[in-house]
Amino acid sequence: MPVTKKKSPSAPVLALSDVNLILDDTFTLRNLCFSIKKGESLVLIGPSGAGKTLTLKTIAGLFRPNSGKIEYHGKNISSLNDEARHRLAKIGVLFQRSGLFDSLTVWENITFRLRASQNLSKPDAIDTAVHNLASVGLKPETAFLYPVELSGGMQKRVGIARALADEPDLLLLDEPTAGLDPIMTNVINSWVRENVKTLGASVLSITSDLKSARSTADRIVMLHEGNIVWEGTPAELDTENNPYIKQFVHKTTDGPIRSGFY
Numbered sequence: 001m002p003v004t005k006k007k008s009p010s011a012p013v014l015a016l017s018d019v020n021l022i023l024d025d026t027f028t029l030r031n032l033c034f035s036i037k038k039g040e041s042l043v044l045i046g047p048s049g050a051g052k053t054l055t056l057k058t059i060a061g062l063f064r065p066n067s068g069k070i071e072y073h074g075k076n077i078s079s080l081n082d083e084a085r086h087r088l089a090k091i092g093v094l095f096q097r098s099g100l101f102d103s104l105t106v107w108e109n110i111t112f113r114l115r116a117s118q119n120l121s122k123p124d125a126i127d128t129a130v131h132n133l134a135s136v137g138l139k140p141e142t143a144f145l146y147p148v149e150l151s152g153g154m155q156k157r158v159g160i161a162r163a164l165a166d167e168p169d170l171l172l173l174d175e176p177t178a179g180l181d182p183i184m185t186n187v188i189n190s191w192v193r194e195n196v197k198t199l200g201a202s203v204l205s206i207t208s209d210l211k212s213a214r215s216t217a218d219r220i221v222m223l224h225e226g227n228i229v230w231e232g233t234p235a236e237l238d239t240e241n242n243p244y245i246k247q248f249v250h251k252t253t254d255g256p257i258r259s260g261f262y
Contacts, residue, residue, distance in 0.1 A: 011074035012037050013170050013202040014059065019068035019078075021058055021226075028054055029226045032068070036170070041192065041203040043217035045210070045248065047257050050223040052206045053096065056172050059204070060093050061085050072170070086117075089170070092163030092201075096174040100147040100155060100162075106133070107143035110162045132161040135199075136191060153184035160191070164199070171196065173205035177212050189215045210237070210249065222248065224257060 015035040021028050029051050036042045044052045057063050059070055061082060070078045072089045080088065100109050107129035114120050114128065130140045136157040147155055156176060163171055176192065177185040193216050196203050207213050213220055214234040222230040222244055229244040237249055247255030 010038070011071070013040075013073060014204065015069075015071040015074075016059070017069045017071070019058065019065045019070060021054065021063055022066045023063075027226060029058065029065070032226075032228060034221055034228065034231065036202045036204055038169070038202055039200055041196065041205070041216055041218045043213045043220050044204070044206045044223060045208070045213055045220055046223035046229075047248070048208075049225075051226040052223055053174055054226075055223070056093075056174050056204065056206060060091065060172055090166060090168040091170045091172060092166060092168035094156075094159045094163045094171070094173045094176055096178055100158060102147050104146075105143065106145050106147070106150075106158050109147070109158065110143075110165050112162070114165055128165060129161070132164050133158070135164060136161050137187070153180050153187065156180065156184075156188060157191075160188075169201055171201050171203045171205075173203060175206050175208065177207065177209060185209070185212065192216045213237075 012035040016032045019029060019032040032055065034042070044055060046052055054063065058065055061077070061080075065078055068078070069076050072091075075088065077085055077089055101112070104112070107126050110129040110132055111120060111125040115125055120128065126143060129143045133140065133142050138154065138157055138161070142150075142154070142158070147158070150158065160173070160176070163173075173192070177188050180188065189212050192203060192205065203216075205216065214237065217234050219231065219233060220237070221228055224244055230240065230242045232240060237245060240246065243256050247257050
């Protein structure tokens with residue numbers, strides 16, 4: 001009787017193994033280990049200065065870890081230069097302040113990298129921009145506006161459209177709802193929850209808003225002083241006895257998380 005081989009599980013889209021980063025002779029990220037599967041939404045939470053944005057920037061290649069590995073589909077990208085990383089990794093990034101170029105129109109912002117790497121014609125670039133704007137619920141005429149003509153929520157969505165322009169399979173979103181009103185926050189959360197799944201992308205996002213984390217996350221990782229102190233599901237937030245989570249969820253001053261004010 002022939003033996004059926006078990007199918008080995010596919011490698012996660014992203015995996016961090018014992019990642020350490022030292023800045024100014026101080027450990028800022030310590031032994032980070034987590035992974036993200038295809039189509040999964042992982043949210044990083046934690047107090048200010050916990051290392052959330054630094055983690056995102058290290059994954060994006062803006063910082064190089066001192067030790068450990070960052071693997072993308074099983075391939076170590078920790079030591080690659082920008083050109084090699086861009087060829088291998090299809091990663092889209094939304095920075096906290098959207099990072100739009102004020103002197104460029106929306107369509108020029110969205111297709112900035114594509115025009116540089118693929119020499120897109122203007123009509124093709126505009127078509128690409130309009131397509132990506134539609135995916136975040138913005139009208140075609142938005143393509144011809146400048147960032148100063150957009151509301152904060154529209155700038156966030158244009159930033160997401162730009163992150164999608166390369167058709168990434170991993171999105172890094174740094175505080176996608178920061179500074180937005182409650183209605184626009186719900187719009188962005190809804191987009192992350194529904195449309196990213198449709199696109200088949202995996203998402204790593206940062207938020208300081210627990211409501212957003214509950215709404216968009218499949219799993220949550222909490223950082224404190226560069227360390228992972230908890231990992232679980234949104235449903236476990238309210239029943240967890242972990243002192244860091246309890247203090248963060250209930251917003252109390254009594255606990256292991258300290259600020260400079262007390």
